[in-house]
Amino acid sequence: MTIDEPKLQELRAALPELPFDDQGPVFRAPWEAQAFAMTLALHERGVFTWPEWAHALSEAINEAQASGDPDLGDTYYAHWLRALERLSTAKGCVSGEMLAQRRIEWDEAARATPHGQPIALKRTLTAATLAAYRAAIYRIHAQPDIDMKIGIANAAVASLLARHESESAVFVTAFNPFGHVLSPEDNAARQHRLIERVERMGLQALPGAGIDPLNIWLAETSLLVLGATPQIADALMTEFGQNAVVFVDSAGLPQLRLHPDYH
Incomplete structure (x- = not known):
């Protein structure tokens, strides 16, 4: 993922614990990059500021640690996703009901997808x-x-x-x-x-x-x-x-x- 230098510096200042290498943010799986890209897009559209995001992410991490997360770095984007869901809901982008329904849809799609194939979420209109x-x-x-x-x-x-x-x-x-x-x-x-x-x-x-x-x-x-x-x-x-x-x-x-x- 390519991010221009000013945005990169702003992001690193707001999130010093974000995994980085010489080329930018580091992701362990495609979904992590997608969650990151969604967050970047919402910030660029003015939905939230980086300080607001940093606070939401910090809350998600602290809650996970209080519940026993060993904080080895491999769950960082799980906390990121939780923060994204919460902040998007708080800002009115989605509702809790919508998120719950989407989880059900993804679960059904995953169970219907053959092993090794990409999961495709299909919408239908009555x-x-x-x-x-x-x-x-x-x-x-x-x-x-x-x-x-x-x-x-x-x-x-x-x-x-x-x-x-x-x-x-x-x-x-x-x-x-x-x-x-x-x-x-x-x-x-x-x-x-x-x-x-x-x-x-x-x-x-x-x-x-x-x-x-x-x-x-x-x-x-x-x-x-x-x-x-x-x-x-x-x-x-x-x-x-x-x-x-x-x-x-x-x-x-x-x-x-x-x-x-x-x-």
Whole structure:
């Protein structure tokens, strides 16, 4: 893994016990490198500071040692992963329920994978979930509001994109990742991070809401991100844990775009 020198120095200052050699961080297994990369990405996106991370990691290590961990160095990234889970939960990136469900999914995938083969975690969407997405109203808070429906070209949306000189857009929320219903406070915090993420991308966004016409599920605060490409749609969907987003082309045609894991 390659890290530029300023970031490397900052990281080493914050985490002096991090295993290093002349080429950078040292990992004993691929999952350790993945956990490290996830942490680095979350820090770069402003989810937490290095002092916050150092504190969370120190707590995880101290708890393990108090429980009898011999602290020989081979469990360092187990503590790292625990700290990552805790801090990500505290920051509203995931919920405890989501982590528990993901552990179950990985366990099932591991038991279904032949020995020696890489474990592949496959997501599935039920027909009912897809039907709900297709039936939903995707409302853009403009003047006046514009309601989009999947597969139906909308002249008002096409005009909106033209006025903003945008060839495409994506309608996305950070609410209820992968269908796991979170508290209003957690959803609001996640949506705020989505807004900040879009701003850092240098893109303009309009507020909106995903609405269930049957009122079975509550409306989800959303954004119409102007100028977003399919690649940006996938990046936001992945980062904020969404099963799908709505991609809109210059003709104002909204289409459901599924998470890359479903492709």
